[in-house]
Amino acid sequence: MKEHMNYTLLCDFYELTMGNGYFQTEGYADQICYFDVFFRSVPDGGGFAIAAGLEQVIDYIENLRFTEEDIEFLRGKGCFCQEFLDYLRDFRFTGDIWAVPEGTPIFPREPILTVRAPAIEAQFIETFLLLTLNHQSLIATKTNRIVRAADGRPVSEFGSRRAQGPDAAILGARASYIAGCAGTACTLADEIYGSPAGGTMAHSWVQMFPDEYTAFKTYCQLYPHSATLLVDTYNVLKSGVPNAIRAFQEVLLPQGITSCAIRLDSGDLTYLSRKARRMLDAAGLTECKIVASNSLDEYIIRDLLLQGAKIDSFGVGERLITSKSEPVFGGVYKLAAVEDKAGNIIPKIKISANPAKITTPHFKKVYRLFDNESGKAFADLITLHDERVEEGKPLELFDPDATWKRSVFTNFTAKELLVPVFRAGKRVYNSPPIAEMRAYCAGQIDLLWDEVKRFENPHTYNVSLPLKLRDIQQARLEREGKKSNRHGRRPGTAPGRRPFCAWRKGIIGGCLPTGAAWRWPAAASADGHPSVPPAGPAPVPGNDHGAPTLRLPARTTRSPGRRTPPPGCPG
Secondary structure (H helix, E strand, C coil): CCCCCCCCCCCCHHHHHHHHHHHHCCCCCCCEEEEEEEECCCHHHCCCEECCCHHHHHHHHHCCCCCHHHHHHHHHCCCCCHHHHHHHHCCCCCCEEEECCCCCEECCCCCCEEEEEEHHHHHHCHHHHHHHHHHHHHHHHHHHHHHHHCCCCCEEECCHHHCCCHHHHHHHHHHHHHCCCCEECCHHHHHHHCCCECCCCCHHHHHHCCCHHHHHHHHHHHCCCCCEEECCCCCHHHHHHHHHHHHHHHHHHHHCCCCCEEEECCCCHHHHHHHHHHHHHHCCCCCCEEEECCCCCHHHHHHHHHCCCCCCEEEECHHHHCCCCCCCCCEEEEEEEEECCCCCEEECCCCCCCHHHCCCCCCEEEEEEEECCCCCEEEEEEEECCCCCCCCCCEEEEECCEEEEEEEECCEEEEECCEEEEECCEECCCCCCHHHHHHHHHHHHHCECHHHHCCCCCCCCEEECCHHHHHHHHHHHHHHHHHHHHCCCCCCCCCCCCCCECCCCCCCCCECCCCCCCCCCCCCCCCCCCCCCCCCCCCCCCCCCCCCCCCCCCCCCCCCCCCCCCCCCCC
16 A cells, blocks of 8 residues: 555553563563464355455564654553653564465365564554454355356456445455455445455436437447446336447447346346347347346345346445455464573464364464365365475375274375565565465466355365374373372363363364263273263273263274275364
């Protein structure tokens, strides 16, 4: 953008109060932390999402400054010490950031951006990172569903007037172009980001003139090479299409111009488009295109085409720019590790009453695995930051929802997804032009199996943890569980509340009855299946409280001669 808006105080207030607290607590202001951005579920029950918004994150980090006005405002709140306010005057981001490039298909539970920075810095940027990545990833994901439903027909974003504010309109148009839209109606998005702007006309243009034909003729005279006429102001088949045909024949054809279009914006689009197509062809206007709009989404577009609608392109507004069917992406920002004074990484985990909110600890990286025969992506693997996936050697993956389902792969290529963006506060990554992002996105989606791209009940793409990282996660669960027990409570339970059902995606097994005690043994049953506690509070050997034991799945020995399933279907 030509001018950078000061977004520094676009943060949750607790980022500042926590920063002030870290600053006044010895050893915490400079504590190096690792935070992950990830999301828990794909909007609309889809098979994948699309990452977008990184360029705006980069711009924010590079321009993060507290002005004197900001500092005076904070002083007026009366809860910040003077030393902390002085610190903010020279505040700069000095950490490291890794992220997936914009346009990359992404999946639940895997880091799409990782921050390594001092605690105050890492904590402070949370709000802007989430609002930016959540919004643009949401719109990009919705857009791509709509674009895929159009089956190769161009889709234009028409939603500015229904967006939730100016930034949502502009950045939503940007995200939609990355995800596959041919262009946008938002002129400012074109000026700032290069998302091509275009349009047709409004009903008011037709109404302004003494009659429909004069309105169409005038428009064709003014814009002969981009004449798209809106034909539903009065009556599509009785006046709109006939008047459009007359204007095309009298103004464009004498100039040798055969490229033109009509737009339908109401009524039964299947019926009207088929009738209009016959009328245009009968008049010799076989190259005239039919554009459709009117509260469209991926399901309506799919049904229109299945019904034989003669539509060449679509304009989609409110249901795209707001992701009306599911308007929240749900990305989160969670602490994964800290460093001690010697530089050793100490993993951190969050245990929750909601099993889906239990986090994966440690500093991590993400590999995408591609089958060498088909070229398709068949799984993502979240590893420790210093682990390497060796191509050509057997790699065992397990189904995260059913850990006993395991498969071994050998003929694959592994690609790291997270790329360095900032090192020591300095940008080391340059965002490519938006047209390159768009092409990259289309290419990456082509590498997914069709089963993953279904709208309903898509195949669940495998996001797996290696045994080493799973063991670390299990150890942290055991440690935090024991700490919680010492305080007379089970992790994730409030006093007087029943404990949660804790079989979380193959991480925690069992369900505690009321009054049971929490325990985290490392072993699993002999066959590798997670041990499920008994139905009642019968004593279990080694449990001092006489309560059932929770057991976590551990590694198993593969059965001889087990066949490897095809790529895309581990287990």
